[in-house]
Amino acid sequence: MGDFLAPHNACGQNLLRIVSRGNAILAELMRLKDYVPPVFRFDSKQFDQKYGSVIIDFAYFKACATYEQKIENDSALQALDEKLRENFSNILTRFYLAFESIHKYITDLNAYIDELEDGLYIQQSLESIMFNEEGKQLMCEAVYLYGIMLLLVDCHFEGYVRERLLVSYYRYNAQRSSSTRVDDVCMLLRSTGYSKSSLKRPANYPEEYFKRVPVNTSLVELVIGRLRSDELYNQSRAFPYPEHRSIALANQASMLVIILSFNPSLLHSQTAIMREIVVKFFPDCWVSSIYMGVVINLFDWWQPYKAARTALNSTLENSNIKKTAQNYGQKMDTQILEVEKIQFSVNLDENAVGPIVKLVRNCNVTLHWILLHTASPNMLVEESKRSKSIRQLVIHESKYSVENCLRLLLNTAQVEQNVKQFYKQLLQDKESKWMKKKERCVERISDLAELFSGNKFLDGTEKNLCLQKWFKEISEHVKTLQQDEGRKIVQLLQALEEVQEFHQPENNLNISQYLADTRVILRSMLLTGSISEDIMITLNIVTDCCYAWIIMESFVSVMQGCIKENPSMVIKLKALFLKMASALETPLLRINQARSADLSSVSQHYSRELEGFARRVLQIIPETVFGLLAEIVHLETNILKEMPTKISKDKLKDYEQFDDRLQMAKLTYAVSVFTKGELSLRSVSLGVLRVDSHRLFEDGIRQELVKKVTHALHNCLVFDLKSKTDLVKKLQNLATVMDGYRRSFQYIQDYININSLKIWHEEITYIINNAVEEECKGLTWIPGKNWRSLQDEKFIHIPVTDSNSYTFLGRFARELIRITDPRSTVYIEHTLAWYDIKTHNEVLNHNVFSTILQGMGTPGLCGLDELISFFTVVEIQNINNYLEKGVREKVWTDMIKDSNIIMQNNSENSKGNPGKLYMTALTGTTKIWMPMLDWVLKIGQFQILRNKIAYDLNTACKFEAKHMESALRTLNQAVLAEIYKRNNGYQTEGETELLRQLSIRLDWAGISDPQNKIYVKSKNVPDVEIIMFLFTVTQVHKLYYSKSIAGLLSKKVQDPVDAIAFAIGMQTVLRQFHTSALNRYVALLCEYIMLFVNVESSKTASDWEAEGITTLHFLELFAKYSNVPKSIILSHIPLVILDQYDVKLLK
Incomplete structure (x- = not known):
């Protein structure tokens, strides 16, 4: 048959490629087992209730139309289904392709066997392949790998999970998939009834499972026959002793265990065959590793089979x-x-x-x-x-x-x-060592010949020309020796022993020593020449684990x-x-033999697994270091007094604390000992990866730092919802804890050889960014965040303690929002503080942001700003959706029509009637404005918070990095000037990236203007300025001008409106639309104010004057926060009227 695996042998190469693909499929299955999205497992009743109607098992195929109709008729289910498609479409495709590859594998294997039987491969058949050493190995492996695939799929992807994954893929990717192949995959991988949570093994498992796409019967019989009778891998050479036989055949035995399930009749009734198998493979063992550490106990595995069970009883x-x-x-x-x-x-x-x-x-x-x-x-x-x-x-x-x-x-x-x-070094040095020894041997024998020639004098040595000639001949023989001529070396050794025995030169001690040394060198040559790779092969076989x-x-x-x-x-x-x-x-x-492109990904997978194991083992060192660090933190924070820059000699004893400083030294030494232990690992090769001990240690330190700091943030930022006073105390406690960690971490950096300040800032930033991402994903899509977190080694899972928040940052942000809620507090700009509406006591002031900066640093304040920005986007989207839906309703259109008529009449007549306009905005529309008021107030509240955050960030940046702050501000001005100069809006890819990077840095430096940002791309809502104007009219009516605070306050405590939050919220919402909407809104407000100049109404003039003053002050607030030039207001309201209002206000 020739070389079965030769490149020109199509039969061998095709089979090798199939087996190679089987190993790659198994690696992919092992890789994907950790990435099943939890939403498909239905781990909780919450998931089951929420997603049970859109994530369906194979029951879907029995009533496709019914399920689809149910989803189409429910808008909430449609939105949920779309989110599933958006978030999991790619990973579902990955799972399907892995499952499909199993079906393709067995289909290709059966097709290959059919081709053999049809004579497609000349002079080769199934029987002839089974007589070839490589051929029978590959055939056995091909069937065995198929069985392993099916078992591992059932073990790691339970039946109901597989069905949901396949159905979801079918629904979301049907246009890209072949329905025939999907049907075949579903038939193969439908649920078997096997479950890790069940204590009962399914009937006829796994043989019925293996029959779904059966393997060629003749192939199974031949493979079992070869496994029973032959030694496939010749491992007895590495395990020559009889007591090692079961270990030598362990790999073959595990293959036989799996393949026997393809022919269960042997297990059930062929007692003699099963006894033969047990005697040969399992005389002293009953546990087998079937693939990469997957262990089965044959007593349980063969329990349903009478013949197998009986045969195993003797063992x-x-x-x-x-x-x-x-x-x-x-x-x-x-x-x-x-x-x-x-x-x-x-x-x-x-x-x-x-x-x-x-x-x-x-x-x-x-x-x-x-x-x-x-x-x-x-x-x-x-x-x-x-x-x-x-x-x-x-x-x-x-x-x-x-x-x-x-x-x-x-x-x-x-x-x-x-x-x-040592043996690798021997193999490398074999040639050079052998040549050196050969030269020494030739030199020794030549010296002996010279001694017997009489030309060289040595005590007691007589001239002997026969021996001289003989040693010269021996010397020539040695010169011609090759490494593989061990028999000649043995003959030379015998000759030297004979010459010493018959010619008796042993009477001369010098000659005897020469001969003895020569024989030692020859024996050493013999030993060096016998060094071969066989020992290394044996070592690799016996050390396999x-x-x-x-x-x-x-x-x-x-x-x-x-x-x-x-x-x-x-x-x-x-x-x-x-x-x-x-x-x-x-x-x-x-x-590797098949030169497959999968080599890189498969080796990367197993190397990553091994690296993960090494990291888990060695993580104890960073954990221990941080345990010691906790004691150092306690000493630094609570025990040791901070040394002042200058201290008088008399007070030096107050700071000595000898015992405490000794304890600090002991802890520091312990830290350095553990660090030295891990760094002694140096560089280690883990498969295709090379891991450096210093990087391993630093990664462990980072992971442990993330864990400790995350827990500290989580534990410190837990609030009592009934109190509004403990926020600052909690932040102060957090600042103390974080400062202790930072100082202690900085203290030990020289003893563990790391840049602690760099690591500290990077990991705090990571923690905050991760928390922001978790909160944002949690608000939009819960399941997605749980699956993606599996990809991050440093991810620390903290149980959710708040039904609304997923992380400490979300909990803190919501507590800050709760305390400054515009419905219960009012923001006074002159004092930069929030006051309780009922008690008029101060609830919170601007200093809280400085405390946040101390506790969580710049990353914490930036993360809070980003999260509040996200909250702002959500509220703006809510109000936009509400407006888009509302303008199509009759109530809204009638209201807009009536108000347009009133405003037109008022502009034509000299007598204004603001009361009629107010009643138009209020009559029948009270419920319309209620949700809008909540959204606008929230948006305004968020913008106030963001403004304070930006101010504190910018102040800190000016103090700590004034040159960077100036450089960023200058660059920002230059970029804006360039954009205004172009006036075409076109940007290259590089310029877009520059703007993105600059924007991030500007936000971190506090050089930003949250109020003037565009948060969403709003659709064009007809008459949006009129709607917002009418909405404003109804809310301004609830306010009055207070001379004591020189600002607007709510008339009723039961129906509060924070004027500043409302004004900022209104301008933020209007800024999301075209600029004309904001300008038209200002014009409408001005027209409304003009109605109060000459009033004809049953209402008293003084009341309308107060209403006009309130509206004018609101307009001033709005213009201030939206940067509307005063010239625009003067174009609608004459200066004399504004002065008239100011005079009335002073009375």
Whole structure:
């Protein structure tokens, strides 16, 4: 057949590509298992109730029209469905393609078998492939991988979840998908009834599952036959001892376990065959790792099958279990001592390699058996009582302890790495060493020939021309030696021994020494020449630990405990990480052979998994460092007195605090010891990734800092909704805690070799930005945020304690909004404070923003500003939607029509009638204005808060970075001048990016004007200025001018309106429309004021005068905050009338 995997062999290459794709599919499934959006799992009743009508299982296919009609008839369900489509369309496609690839895999495999049987590949058939070494390996792997795919899909993506994912994909991406392929995928992956939450195994599982798209029967029979009779991977060369046979065949055994489920009749009724399988593969083991650490217990796996269960009974006899467990327990105790003894030896030499390889083999065999048989299976739902009792019996009889097992594991890994490095060096130096030894040997033999020639004098040496000639000939032979001529070297050794025996030169001690040295050199040459890659291959086989890929997670806490006791133990962990990295060779072997493009993504996935494991183990060091840091924080904050810049000699004793400073020194030393422990790792290769210990440590420090600071923010910013006075106290407490963390973190930076100030600012910014993002997503779409947070390693999950907020920042922002609510407080601009409407007591003042700056820094204040900006957008969108909907209603159109007529009549007549206009705006429209008032007041309140935040940010920036503030302000002015100069609105991509970056920096420096920003792109609402004018008329009527505060106040406490918030809110809303709307609104207000100049009404003139004064003051407020030039007002209201109002106001 030739080389089956040769590039020109289409038959072998096609099969190799199929197997390669199978390994890539498994990696994709393992990658996606952590990214199932929680909304599709229905983990809570809330999700079930809210999304049950739009996220549907396969029941959808029975009544598609009914479900779709239900969604179409409900606008809320339509909006929810659209949000699902928008947020999860891409990830649903990713899941579907992974599921579809399973169906395509088995379809292609069956098609390949059909092509073989049809004779498409000349001189090759299914039977001939099974006689080829690589061919039978690939055939067995192809069937085995299909079974593993189906099992892992069912294990990690439960049936109801798969169905919801597939149905959602079908609904959202039907136009891009082939309905036939979707139907086939749905048929293959419909729910099997298997569930991790269920304690019962489904009937006929997994054989019925495997029959959905069956594998060719002849192929299954041939594969099982080869697995039973042949040794596929020839691993007995690495495990030559009889007691190691089950370990040597472990990979083949796991394949056989899976493939037998494709032919359940063998498991049910073929007792003789099953007994043969058990005797060969499972004489002393009953737990198998089927793929990358996925463990099954054969007692439970084969429980439904009579023949398999009966055959396994002999292995599971208590006497056999006890004997085997005791044997491996004793071996573990002995091997721990032997491995530690080797570790203490200073140097390795070539002669020691063989015994060490043997010891490494024995240790790995012991670890393989012990780890598997003491681990809990992770494939089936629940262990049976018998399985648990067997596991407990193994633990008891072997005297197993996690600590001893870890001890052997770490020591073995260390020895493995040492011997591998040593042997690699031997292979590299083999040629040069052998040549040097050869030259020395030739030199020695030539010296002997010279001695016997008589030309060179040596005591007791007689001239012997025969020996001279003989040694010259031997020297020539040595010169022509090659490394692979070991037999000639043995013959030369025999010849040297014979010449010493028959010619008796041993009587001369010098000659004897020469001969002895020469023989030593020849033996060394023989040993060096015998160095080959076979030993490295053997080492790689016996040290493979892919069976423990998942089991190692159970050792994390023990490893961390060991590191906590002895930080230098990290060096041994490096060897363990390298040992685990060798497990990547198994899934990558066929992908690499096929030169597949999937090599990079698959290797990246497993390397990332291993890196994540290493980070979890080593995270104990940053955790411990921060535990020590907490004590340092306590000392810095509460115990140690802050040293003044200058201090008199007499008062020096007041600051000595010797005991406390000694405790600080001890804590600092402990921190440096732990840091040194992790940094000793240096650089370690984890698969295709190389991880630097300093970066690993810094990342751990960052993660722990995020955790601690997030918890501090979360715990400090919890408020009592009944009180309005504890906000400032909470912020002051937060500022104290944060200052303690910052000072202590800065204090230890030199002892842990990091830039603490840089890390502090970056991570505080990360925490705040993450909180802002969470709040914004939470307001718009809850499920999306939960899924995306899985991608961030530093993400700290804090349980939600407030029904309205998702993070501390949202909770704080809402508390600030609650305290300054325009419905219960009034903002007085002269004092920059909010006062309670009823009690007239001050509730909050502008100093609160300085306190926020102390507690959360510039990032905190900027994050608060961004969140309030988002709240503003939400409220503006609410009012815009309300206006767009309202203008189409008859009540609104009639109101606008009547008010236009009244205003027109008033402009034509000299006598004004503001009362009629007011009644038009009020009659039948009270309910219309109520929601609008809430939205406008909220928008105004948010803008006031944003103005105060910008002021504090700018003040801080001027003090701390005045040159940067000046540079930003100048650049901003220059950019604005350039934009005004162009007057065409066109911007290049680079200019757009410049504006975006500049805007971010301006916001952080407080160089911004929130009131004049465009927040949303509003649609053109007809007569919006008239609507807002009429709305203003109804609200201004609730206000009066107060001389005591020189401003507007509410007439009634029960119906309050904060004039400043209302004015700012109105101008913000109008600014979202075309500028003509704002100008027309101002004109209408001016016309309304003019109506009060000459009034004809039943109302008294003094009342209308007060109304006119109130409206005029509101107009002045509006003009002030919207930057409307006074000239525009004067164009509608003569100056003499304005002066008249001012005179009346002074009376």
